Amino acid sequence: MGKIKVALIGAGGIGRSHLRAYAAHSDRCQIVGIADVVESAAVANVAEFGGRAFINAEMMLDAVKPDAISICTPPKFHLPAAKAAAERGIAVLCEKPPARNLAETEAIVAAMRGLLLQFAFCHRFHPPLRAAQALINSGRLGNVVQIENRFGFRFARAGASWFTDAETAGGGILIDTLVHSIDIFRALTGDEIESAQAQVSSALPIAVEDSASLLVRSSGGVLGTLNCSWVTPISEAIVRLYGTEGQAIIDYNAAPGLRYKLADDANWTEQNFDEPDRFVAQAHAFLRCVETGEPPLVDGEDGLAVMRVIEAAYESARVT
Numbered sequence: 001m002g003k004i005k006v007a008l009i010g011a012g013g014i015g016r017s018h019l020r021a022y023a024a025h026s027d028r029c030q031i032v033g034i035a036d037v038v039e040s041a042a043v044a045n046v047a048e049f050g051g052r053a054f055i056n057a058e059m060m061l062d063a064v065k066p067d068a069i070s071i072c073t074p075p076k077f078h079l080p081a082a083k084a085a086a087e088r089g090i091a092v093l094c095e096k097p098p099a100r101n102l103a104e105t106e107a108i109v110a111a112m113r114g115l116l117l118q119f120a121f122c123h124r125f126h127p128p129l130r131a132a133q134a135l136i137n138s139g140r141l142g143n144v145v146q147i148e149n150r151f152g153f154r155f156a157r158a159g160a161s162w163f164t165d166a167e168t169a170g171g172g173i174l175i176d177t178l179v180h181s182i183d184i185f186r187a188l189t190g191d192e193i194e195s196a197q198a199q200v201s202s203a204l205p206i207a208v209e210d211s212a213s214l215l216v217r218s219s220g221g222v223l224g225t226l227n228c229s230w231v232t233p234i235s236e237a238i239v240r241l242y243g244t245e246g247q248a249i250i251d252y253n254a255a256p257g258l259r260y261k262l263a264d265d266a267n268w269t270e271q272n273f274d275e276p277d278r279f280v281a282q283a284h285a286f287l288r289c290v291e292t293g294e295p296p297l298v299d300g301e302d303g304l305a306v307m308r309v310i311e312a313a314y315e316s317a318r319v320t
């Protein structure tokens, strides 16, 4: 097959990460179109990455006929974009959260049945997380019994952004950020989440939650405490694994990316990584699925599983 023709819908912050990732694979794919309702965003990115600029996604799909697209709009627009791709037989890499709720996610998965659909849970491709997964699989940590995760930072423009408009985003930080945490927990344990109880709060004058804590239990008995906040000033992105024979820490913001200590170790073992970042690795995996017909690492079922936990989490937060 020749170069894969890729296109982007939604040329904002994360859209540019997808464009940079496709550009890093320019030997395998060509960016043929960029659509954004803000024309200047489409035009500026076309000037940098190539292709043709559009303000209407469906017009772009019909004009440039891509083999594959990235959907990088706010969540409200994921379903219509995925439907438009499905009607045209186009492969989709869709940003997280899959959609605003479980019903919309089900509609995306149904529309894309028989076609390549990968949800962009990019942490699956984070090299330290993959190394931690290998460490767990090697058995050296023993049985993992607890996982702690925190994604926290100060989201300065929160009140002025679509991220805090539930109609556009589907909720607040719980759906925005804890989707990653839930996916990471599922990937590391290899289990489904059986029980999820959340508490949420808002320190900002916004209509959605800006901090959330989620307590989960997996089908294999692993406990998880997953925390996130938009209002804590010291940026943290950490996953801690506790096993019966050792523990490990993945710190996204500081070297080493992974360190671990086993029961009899005097010191921590440190692992640094000079592999491509998770967005480049994610694009590589997606393009490989287009090229080979292999199923994606993160598929529609993963999106549905995460969104079931999100719905249970919101439900528990409402009743407690």
Ligand SMILES: NC(=O)c1ccc[n+]([C@@H]2O[C@H](COP(=O)([O-])OP(=O)(O)OC[C@H]3O[C@@H](n4cnc5c(N)ncnc54)[C@H](O)[C@@H]3O)[C@@H](O)[C@H]2O)c1
Residues within 6 Å of the ligand: 009, 010, 011, 012, 013, 014, 015, 035, 036, 037, 038, 041, 057, 072, 073, 074, 075, 077, 095, 096, 097, 120, 122, 176
């Ligand atoms: N994987 C990650 O780590 C990560 C990080 C940030 C954001 N995201 C997700 O990516 C998506 C986009 O987030 P962002 O931070 O890039 O937002 P953003 O606001 O920076 O960009 C969104 C872009 O989509 C455009 N847009 C809106 N509606 C559109 C439509 N109907 N058709 C075409 N373009 C449209 C906007 O004009 C804007 O340029 C969200 O789902 C978000 O949750 C993922």
